[in-house]
Amino acid sequence: MADIDLTTIWAGIIGFAVFAYVVMDGFDLGIGILFPTFSVGEERDQSMNSIAPVWDGNETWLVLGGGGLFAAFPLAYAIILPATYPLIIAMLLGLVFRGVAFEFRWRDPRHRAFWDVAFSLGSVLAAFTQGMTLGAILQGVHVENDAYAGGWLDWLSPFSLLTGAAVVVGYALLGATWLIWKTEGSTQQRARRLALPLGVATLLVLGAVSAATPFLTYDYWRRWFAMPGVLLTAQVPLLVAICAVTFFWSLKRGAERLPFMTALGLFFLGFVGLGISIYPYVVPRAVTIWDAAAPPQSQLFMLVGAAVIIPIILAYTGWAYWVFRGKVGTHGYH
Structure with missing residues (x-):
């Protein structure tokens, strides 16, 4: 068992930031994925209003995770980004298009149908590319001399397509269950009807990814099935x-x-499974967290800042969710 040092602390911080992003942005991306299934008018307005106070703040964790990776593990950042550039660019475009659609939907009612489609497509694109990025990293990245040595399309594989679909389905489940909690009337009823098949589908894709992962490399198999682990x-x-x-x-x-x-x-357990598969690698089977880590002085300097900033982020995020803790109606929270 590795000693806890600055590198493992920073690995934990970035892991926490990534999971916080998946949890908090997952359900509002899920609402975008499900948006076409809701009727025009009250149901769509309720769905949108349920995330209006928090959706942009949720993406703070994506910035923290990406920025933390760049600052604390620059070698990993320099390898992973070139390996997944098309996916990262597509994800960011999806998030931007979705954010623009979110705002313009209310300010441009004449073209609301167009913005609804943009909101949904942006959400699907962002979720799918996030899942594909995960799959591309899990299946392995070709590294030579501490640099990415693979091709432009190495990220594209049946496994990465599977993980992309799994994240879309999982986010849709989070969106449906969020609406069960935060809405009422026909919106809640529709979300409850969607949650059952989405729950089944999520378990199926989670099982498929879990079954496929050990066959990617013997190292994954050993971590899951060797005794006494x-x-x-x-x-x-x-x-x-x-x-x-x-x-x-x-x-x-x-x-x-x-x-x-x-x-x-379910998402937390999936995240635990991911940790079991790859730790202590940040680029599986190529670069460990210690290989990729910034100098200890840099990590310590950033840790002081993180110790101040992260509690502030948690505080204002918690406050926002507490203020808007009730049910949402067509025109906002009750």
Whole structure:
């Protein structure tokens, strides 16, 4: 077991930032993915209003994760970015187009149908490319002399397409369960009807990715199935099963908050599984977190700033969610 040092602390900070982004931006991207399934008018307005106070603040964590990777692990940044440039560019374009559509939908009602389509397509594109980026990193990046040595399309594979689809489905589940919690009337009823098949689909794609990952390389297989580690890793699918049963039970009982919490639990367990597969590598099978780390003096200097900034981000994020903790209507929160 590795000693906890500045490098592992920074790996934990960036991991936390990435997971916070997936949790917080995942459900509002999910609402965009599901947007065409809601009827024009009250249902779409309610859905949009449920994320209006928080959606742009949620993306703070993406900036923190990307900026932290650049500052704390510059070698990893220099390898991963060239390996996934088309995906990163497409993701950013999707987020920008989605953000523009979000604002112009209210300010340009004559073209609202166009902005609705843009909002949905931007959300799907951002979610799909995030999943493909994950798959591209997991399947391995060709590194020579501490630099990316692969081709322009190395990121494109059946596995990365699978992980892209998995993230789209998972985000859609988060969006549906968020709307169950935050809306009422026909919007909530439609979200509840969508949540059941999305829950099944999420478990299927999670199982498919989990089954495919150990076959990418023997190292992944060994981490999951070699003794005595399997005694620990076997708890992850067990917890997934418990989470899934709780999710479907909460839907059947008509719960409002628990479906969202259990959907988050599934994402957390998926994140744990990702950590089991790749740690301590930041570029799997090529560069460890210590290989990629910035000098200790730089890490310490940034850690002082992070110790100040991250609590502030958590405080204002928590305050925003607390202020807008109620149900949302067509014209905003009650």
